[in-house]
Amino acid sequence: MINIQFSNSGLHMSSRRLGSQSLLRLLGHWQQSASRAPLWRQLADALRLLILDGRLAQDTRLPGERELASTLAVSRTTIVSALAQLRDEGYLESRHGSGSRVTLPGSRPIPTLSTPCASLDLSTAALSAGPEIHQAYTHALAAIAPHLAHTGYNQLGLLALREAIAERYTARGLPTNPDEVMIVNGAVSGLALVLRMLTGPGDRVVVDHPTYPLAIAAIQGASCRPVGVSMPQTGWDIDGFAATLAQTAPRLAYLMPDFHNPTGRCMDSATRAAITAIAARTRTSLVVDETMVDLWYEAPPPPPLAAFATQATVITLGSAGKSFWGGLRLGWIRASTRTIAALTQTRDTLDLGSPLLEQLATLWLMQNQQTFLPARRQMLAQRRDHCAALMREHFPAWHFQPPSGGLSFWVELPEMLATQFAVRAESIGIHLGAGTRFGLSGAFDRYLRMPFSLEHIELERALISLKPLWLALNGTERPAKRSVV
Known part of the structure; x- marks a missing residue:
């Protein structure tokens, strides 16, 4: 089956209006029916995540309130409240007659798709420098x-x-x-x-x-x-x-x-x-x-x-x-x-x-x-296996195949929960790589990219911290039907 997808949303073009349908695709499955949080706060959280991930670039103009309410199938009061919250936090700037524009709080750097915006960053698949880097610069x-x-x-x-x-x-x-x-x-x-x-x-x-x-x-x-x-x-x-x-x-x-x-x-x-x-x-x-x-x-x-x-x-x-x-x-x-x-x-x-x-x-x-690459490969293979064991223990409904190389797992969730899970993770200071970052027009909301580049203790601490959020979101762990790469 051929699946051809085009993306012309222009999210990375400054001072450009974002279409409501493009925003709808980017938001993915943002509504959490089981959540106690009001709908306007759920929307504000989802929009904030898009800004922090860099998928809503600075200076992007959002659609008008009426258009957003119609596209997202929510009340205009929900839209107004969500945008007001983001304005108060410094993520939006509004001017009468020109709508809302994405901006950033003064204390935050301009985000990119790999900016570590949280105390524990599970969105970036990369390693810190080894001792050979200091040697290389000395030479x-x-x-x-x-x-x-x-x-x-x-x-x-x-x-x-x-x-x-x-x-x-x-x-x-x-x-x-x-x-x-x-x-x-x-x-x-x-x-x-x-x-x-x-x-x-x-x-x-x-x-x-x-x-x-x-x-x-x-x-x-x-x-x-x-x-x-x-x-x-x-x-x-x-x-x-x-x-x-x-x-x-x-x-x-x-x-x-x-x-x-x-x-x-x-x-x-x-x-x-x-x-x-x-x-x-x-x-x-x-x-x-x-x-x-x-x-x-x-x-x-x-x-x-x-x-x-x-x-x-x-x-x-x-x-x-x-x-x-x-x-x-x-x-x-x-x-x-x-x-x-x-x-x-x-x-x-x-x-x-x-x-x-x-x-x-x-x-x-x-x-x-x-003198160092073989040892790095061995260390990463051990971290891969440790991460796989942790995910099997704490998240049995997640499905994945251990890769034969690289720095991360491509994890399939039982439902389209990646965006909601990433939003909740942000609330405890953990930044996740939701699958929608890797797709066009908001695709892959049932996937996470999970890096295994962190040290054992740090990775285990992050996954254990995420477990109660996942259980609250997913209800009870139940096995999915298949395993994919």
Whole structure:
């Protein structure tokens, strides 16, 4: 079954009015019939969560009160009371004749999809820095001296680092030379640069559904329209992917084949070959995000998707953020020399290159990765198993499959309760990654992304704190019918 979904709500565009139907989809199942809280407070809580998650961007104008009341099927008094509460808290600003506009209390930072807004953050799948990061910067400071005689501007990036990255690709089965690599400021920055070069306003971009929230934000930020291809219970829908490309004629497709975020799946070799053949036949460029590629537990993934492409155009994004540390803010693009040259010209309008100290630190990490990456994988595998045991003990109605790599579980709830659960979790200082963050138009309200990157004690404390909220919301734990990835 092919499920093609478009999103053109423009939530990440400043000073733009949000349609009432778009807001309805984002709110999901916000009403809690068993809750003692009045309806207006439930609505205020749900809207606040959207703002804190970044799904309602600052300066977004909400629909009028009458229109909201009609769309949400509640009284206008409920709308007025909810908006008044958010105004009092500093989340909305209203002016006569111009409606309500999203703002933020002065003490809060501007939220993003991964901003830790609570004392316990279960919305971000990432690790803190290990001792090797301090070592890397120490070596980088010593190594920077010869570079100080130069300007430090280099849009392609440090040659030694590009050589190290090229060697990594070659070792994984994708022969690469340094001229086919550009250093950028993270994988999302690389995606934004590719979008800037290849797309224009209104162009379609195919994505897995669900997919990485910041990829959706980057696509919408480029004024493009993400088109979702639903993922089946296992693997990828090859026929659905082919039909979507044929029906929508997208400018490109964004895929994450290596421990996909959020499902944790790894694309097998046969699927990689089929996907690249379809892309070649339809002349669709593929942008492949390999952010999670180093975080495998039982066995490494197949060769890069680009290694299967004899005719298709494949642009590969890499990152030091998950493999080493997010604070490095360093990534890379691997593509043909012609594409790299075109990206260099496009980059002239954005920045003059990536920070040299971080490049030197990343180079040292790549040269020494075998001294710490195996131990990191082992530690994460233990945390994955510990998280799975905790969820089975405290939340038996949740269903999931332990991923073979990555940093999180994709958990199916027995009902569409993710938004309501996340709202309640906020009230005790825990920020959850509701499934709706990973979908288009408010989809996946019966899913949670549960990271296992926290230490054992911290994760157990968070889940035990969430248990009474879940029991109050779900009534009694009852087994669901099936288990999905």
